[in-house]
Amino acid sequence: xxxxxxxxxxxxxxxxxxxxxxxxxxxxxxxxxxxxxxxxxxxxxxxxxxxxxxxxxxxxxxxxxxxxxx
Numbered sequence: 118x119x120x121x122x123x124x125x126x127x128x129x130x131x132x133x134x135x136x137x138x139x140x141x142x143x144x145x146x147x148x149x150x151x152x153x154x155x156x157x158x159x160x161x162x163x164x165x166x167x168x169x170x171x172x173x174x175x176x177x178x179x180x181x182x183x184x185x186x187x
Contacts, residue, residue, distance in 0.1 A: 122158045126151060 129147055136143070 122154050125154055 129151060133144070133147055
């Protein structure tokens with residue numbers, strides 16, 4: 118996970134430990150927020166991987182063009 122997500126998670130857990138008084142809605146809200154943050158982090162990771170794959174493919178195609186140009 119990204120550092121920002123880990124910092125957010127740790128801060129949320131610290132707040133949770135000091136403020137919770139059995140209110141299930143608070144817990145559910147925090148869990149939902151954490152899941153949304155994790156989803157955004159995973160989406161960025163997936164997008165970056167797709168970009169890296171495309172850049173690799175572009176490099177391969179450029180190499181083929183160079184060979185065909187000889």
